[in-house]
Amino acid sequence: MGTTVALTGASGFIGGVIAQHLKKAGWHVRGLARSPRQAQKLENLGIEPVQCQLENPASLLALVKDSFAVIHCAGAIRGISREDFYPTNVMGVSNMIQACLAHSSLPRFVLLSSLAAREPSLSPYAWSKYEGEAVLTREAWALKWSIFRPPAVYGPQDRALLPLFTMLRKGIGIQLGPTQAKFSLIHVDDLATAILHWLKSGDPPSQTFEIDDGFPGGYSWEDVFRISNPRLHLCLRIPPSLLKIGGKSNEIFSHLFGYTPLFTSGKVAELLHLNWVCDNTHVTQTLGWTPQISLKEGLRRLFTSDSLMPSHRD
Numbered sequence: 524m525g526t527t528v529a530l531t532g533a534s535g536f537i538g539g540v541i542a543q544h545l546k547k548a549g550w551h552v553r554g555l556a557r558s559p560r561q562a563q564k565l566e567n568l569g570i571e572p573v574q575c576q577l578e579n580p581a582s583l584l585a586l587v588k589d590s591f592a593v594i595h596c597a598g599a600i601r602g603i604s605r606e607d608f609y610p611t612n613v614m615g616v617s618n619m620i621q622a623c624l625a626h627s628s629l630p631r632f633v634l635l636s637s638l639a640a641r642e643p644s645l646s647p648y649a650w651s652k653y654e655g656e657a658v659l660t661r662e663a664w665a666l667k668w669s670i671f672r673p674p675a676v677y678g679p680q681d682r683a684l685l686p687l688f689t690m691l692r693k694g695i696g697i698q699l700g701p702t703q704a705k706f707s708l709i710h711v712d713d714l715a716t717a718i719l720h721w722l723k724s725g726d727p728p729s730q731t732f733e734i735d736d737g738f739p740g741g742y743s744w745e746d747v748f749r750i751s752n753p754r755l756h757l758c759l760r761i762p763p764s765l766l767k768i769g770g771k772s773n774e775i776f777s778h779l780f781g782y783t784p785l786f787t788s789g790k791v792a793e794l795l796h797l798n799w800v801c802d803n804t805h806v807t808q809t810l811g812w813t814p815q816i817s818l819k820e821g822l823r824r825l826f827t828s829d830s831l832m833p834s835h836r837d
């Protein structure tokens with residue numbers, strides 16, 4: 524068995540943590556770098572950089588060559604339309620698969636998808652994750668593959684949930700969805716250890732795994748507030764109409780000022796969805812992995828920087 528794992532998205536939040544867990548477990552990590560500057564950053568983190576482009580299948584051959592497994596974690600999380608997400612989240616998956624199939628060693632393949640793929644009609648992002656999974660199941664016929672579908676992932680360097688948790692710590696709860704909504708969460712370290720279990724598992728079936736921290740029935744906003752800070756001074760419930768105006772306005776501003784937005788009408792549709800709860804039974808039975816990090820413990824790690832994640836952002 525080889526010891527090299529090819530990883531995309533190593534410069535991002537989740538991929539960065541996965542890389543550190545892999546290294547700690549003794550794997551040689553080879554990471555996709557989009558630029559010489561990014562290559563230098565990966566090298567500084569002990570990751571062998573391969574400069575290549577997800578959009579260019581031939582350039583990916585060197586990334587996956589002789590690897591035992593490929594963990595495809597790169598993904599576009601910002602954008603407004605399907606066209607914004609398609610090249611990375613759909614074509615990128617196809618290009619990675621083609622690169623793997625070109626090598627006779629046929630590495631195992633993990634796609635980091637999203638629970639959003641369960642509801643492709645909600646947003647262009649959700650659609651792109653669903654289509655990325657469909658491409659994998661259609662094209663990776665000769666590979667041993669698995670799809671991981673995490674819900675919202677939190678941890679150090681995460682820029683989506685961290686502001687909410689930081690406000691909660693200061694005693695201010697900001698509710699961005701319906702009171703009756705239920706959702707799962709997972710700490711990034713738990714997600715990374717599930718992938719390590721997958722790597723060590725003898726012959727993983729080509730299957731899709733939903734994965735969360737095991738909080739039964741999922742969290743309500745009230746649960747998150749209570750667990751994060753039982754002594755809130757203020758709770759702001761943002762009404763759906765205001766969220767929708769915010770999402771639309773941000774799209775208009777992004778056109779005017781030339782940035783790619785995270786908070787969009789699509790993201791609002793995801794926030795207003797009532798059921799983002801998942802179930803660990805299948806992943807636990809198949810891989811023998813169980814979540815170790817409750818929200819309380821995850822927040823303790825978040826605010827004490829007790830994690831494997833090095834600070835490598837600009």
Ligand SMILES: NC(=O)c1ccc[n+]([C@@H]2O[C@H](COP(=O)([O-])OP(=O)(O)OC[C@H]3O[C@@H](n4cnc5c(N)ncnc54)[C@H](OP(=O)(O)O)[C@@H]3O)[C@@H](O)[C@H]2O)c1
Nearest residue numbers: 532533534535536537577596597598611636637674675676
């Ligand atoms: N965060 C969550 O709550 C969450 C939940 C479920 C699923 N996911 C999935 O997890 C994956 C990672 O998300 P994240 O939160 O870690 O996002 P992130 O911090 O924005 O990282 C995204 C990574 O993907 C890379 N990337 C994006 N477009 C690329 C392209 N065209 N070519 C090559 N690399 C590209 C980025 O590289 P650069 O640094 O060069 O931009 C970065 O390394 C995504 O697939 C996302 O859909 C995330």
